[in-house]
Amino acid sequence: xxxxxxxxxxxxxxxxxxxxxxxxxxxxxxxxxxxxxxxxxxxxxxxxxxxxxxxxxxxxxxxxxxxxxxxxxxxxxxxxxxxxxxxxxxxxxxxxxxxxxxxxxxxxxxxxxxxxxxxxxxxxxxxxxxxxx
Amino acid sequence: xxxxxxxxxxxxxxxxxxxxxxxxxxxxxxxxxxxxxxxxxxxxxxxxxxxxxxxxxxxxxxxxxxxxxxxxxxxxxxxxxxxxxxxxxxxxxxxxxxxxxxxxxxxxx
Numbered sequence: 731x732x733x734x735x736x737x738x739x740x741x742x743x744x745x746x747x748x749x750x751x752x753x754x755x756x757x758x759x760x761x762x763x764x765x766x767x768x769x770x771x772x773x774x775x776x777x778x779x780x781x782x783x784x785x786x787x788x789x790x791x792x793x794x795x796x797x798x799x800x801x802x803x804x805x806x807x808x809x810x811x812x813x814x815x816x817x818x819x820x821x822x823x824x825x826x827x828x829x830x831x832x833x834x835x836x837x838x839x840x841x842x843x844x845x846x847x848x849x850x851x852x853x854x855x856x857x858x859x860x861x862x863x
Numbered sequence: 864x865x866x867x868x869x870x871x872x873x874x875x876x877x878x879x880x881x882x883x884x885x886x887x888x889x890x891x892x893x894x895x896x897x898x899x900x901x902x903x904x905x906x907x908x909x910x911x912x913x914x915x916x917x918x919x920x921x922x923x924x925x926x927x928x929x930x931x932x933x934x935x936x937x938x939x940x941x942x943x944x945x946x947x948x949x950x951x952x953x954x955x956x957x958x959x960x961x962x963x964x965x966x967x968x969x970x971x972x
Binding site: 778 | 878880881883884887888890891894895897898901902905938939942943945946949950952953954956957959960
């Protein structure tokens, strides 16, 4: 990254104690933006999944709260993922401007854990509902 | 990585990255439209609002498209708006679940 023409928007050129910043290559900025949009589509997919569980699935026999138990975490995590995606975009963009290594993202791990947890919960609910039935 | 003036060809034309990004905006708008369409069945007003959001997302993707370089702070606002919209949709989805008349935990009787 060249340091010849720092950006004025989020500047910092010459400010004491602040690293120099410059406009990154447009391709990297575009890639960062696409990643942000992909996280938001994932968030929307989680929200849709939560809604579909409540509105389309029949209730678990003997466990009337089962659908809500699955849907609410999915929808809440969708919101978290969207906000987290924005924070991630900001961190990546700052690192690009400063020419620093990109920070590690916690979002993929969080998503994996959340999906695994919901899948496990779904399996438990299915087994419990069969046992109750 | 390059920067600086517009004399660098990569700054003037970042290749297919711009096109891929426009397609990503379009896919995001389609995702909003799909969710809005699905919600039209149960909650028509909210479904219509989310469908309107999809148009907004599509417009944001076009309006904030840089002519030659990326204006960071302008895109930041556009992306913040997208995140806020998704968070709002999540809140609406939760409200839809709990406000439904046949809900197990209805907030409204």
